[in-house]
Amino acid sequence: MVLKITNLTGGYLGHPVLKNLNFEIKDGELVGLIGLNGAGKSTTIQEVIGLLTPYSGQIELDGLTLQQDLEGYRKKIGFIPETPSLYEELTLREHIEVTAMAYGIPLELALKRAEKLLKTFRLSDKLDWFPVNFSKGMKQKVMIICAFLTEPSLYIVDEPFMGLDPLAIQDLIDLMLEMKQTGSSILMSTHILSTAEKFCDKFVVLHEGQVVATGTVEELRQQFGQPEASLDEIYLSLTKGNFPSDPLKKGEEVTHD
Ligand SMILES: Nc1ncnc2c1ncn2[C@@H]1O[C@H](COP(=O)(O)OP(=O)(O)OP(=O)(O)O)[C@@H](O)[C@H]1O
Numbered sequence: 001m002v003l004k005i006t007n008l009t010g011g012y013l014g015h016p017v018l019k020n021l022n023f024e025i026k027d028g029e030l031v032g033l034i035g036l037n038g039a040g041k042s043t044t045i046q047e048v049i050g051l052l053t054p055y056s057g058q059i060e061l062d063g064l065t066l067q068q069d070l071e072g073y074r075k076k077i078g079f080i081p082e083t084p085s086l087y088e089e090l091t092l093r094e095h096i097e098v099t100a101m102a103y104g105i106p107l108e109l110a111l112k113r114a115e116k117l118l119k120t121f122r123l124s125d126k127l128d129w130f131p132v133n134f135s136k137g138m139k140q141k142v143m144i145i146c147a148f149l150t151e152p153s154l155y156i157v158d159e160p161f162m163g164l165d166p167l168a169i170q171d172l173i174d175l176m177l178e179m180k181q182t183g184s185s186i187l188m189s190t191h192i193l194s195t196a197e198k199f200c201d202k203f204v205v206l207h208e209g210q211v212v213a214t215g216t217v218e219e220l221r222q223q224f225g226q227p228e229a230s231l232d233e234i235y236l237s238l239t240k241g242n243f244p245s246d247p248l249k250k251g252e253e254v255t256h257d
Pocket residue numbers: 012015017035036037038039040041042043044
């Protein structure tokens with residue numbers, strides 16, 4: 001078990017967006033977090049990385065909660081946000097060094113891991129560049145490199161495909177699959193379902209702050225009563241109010257206002 005979310009109600013001050021969420025990500029699983037705009041994907045991610053505090057419920061990572069050990073919990077997570085945020089005054093090399101320091105990774109080891117990642121994302125000759133010189137996609141690649149060099153238990157990737165070119169998207173997918181093989185787990189929110197369908201092990205479908213279904217594409221097809229449907233078609237049917245008749249939920253009711 002890597003990530004276990006139990007009865008999580010959470011969100012913003014006076015606005016509990018997430019209602020009684022339950023789902024798990026096991027070792028070596030790549031899970032797609034999907035749902036319409038405003039469904040609560042980013043809010044879920046913010047709860048998991050500790051930027052938001054749950055109203056109630058529990059989030060455990062390798063059996064550890066953030067309350068038990070803030071630093072230990074955070075070091076288990078590599079987070080790649082939707083919008084890259086870099087230190088304007090630091091070069092790419094310094095971003096790698098700061099990441100290594102923050103995660104307690106010996107500098108030599110971090111640079112060795114970074115070397116391969118820099119090559120993959122074609123940034124090896126840009127170690128002395130500042131963020132101002134990078135394009136949006138290049139900034140995102142820096143975030144990816146910094147997250148992957150920490151080799152965490154859990155990668156959290158928010159909308160990874162938006163700013164990346166097709167080559168970089170494939171490189172990121174290959175990297176995620178490689179990390180999966182080593183036992184790391186990945187939670188990825190995305191709207192690019194045709195791509196996600198090909199390589200995610202399972203999906204968590206959020207709707208209005210609730211988990212309305214979880215499972216493999218095949219399981220979702222069964223739950224949504226659409227045996228031949230693509231993930232895109234299942235997702236679109238959500239917009240028409242087609243919810244699974246038998247959601248894979250642990251005892252709680254799904255309400256649709
Ligand atoms: N800072 C905030 N304060 C209050 N409410 C917020 C805040 N950020 C988001 N929300 C609300 O929380 C709900 C879920 O938003 P969230 O950003 O988690 O959705 P999402 O599934 O990530 O959507 P998208 O696909 O558009 O990124 C929405 O109703 C949104 O208005």
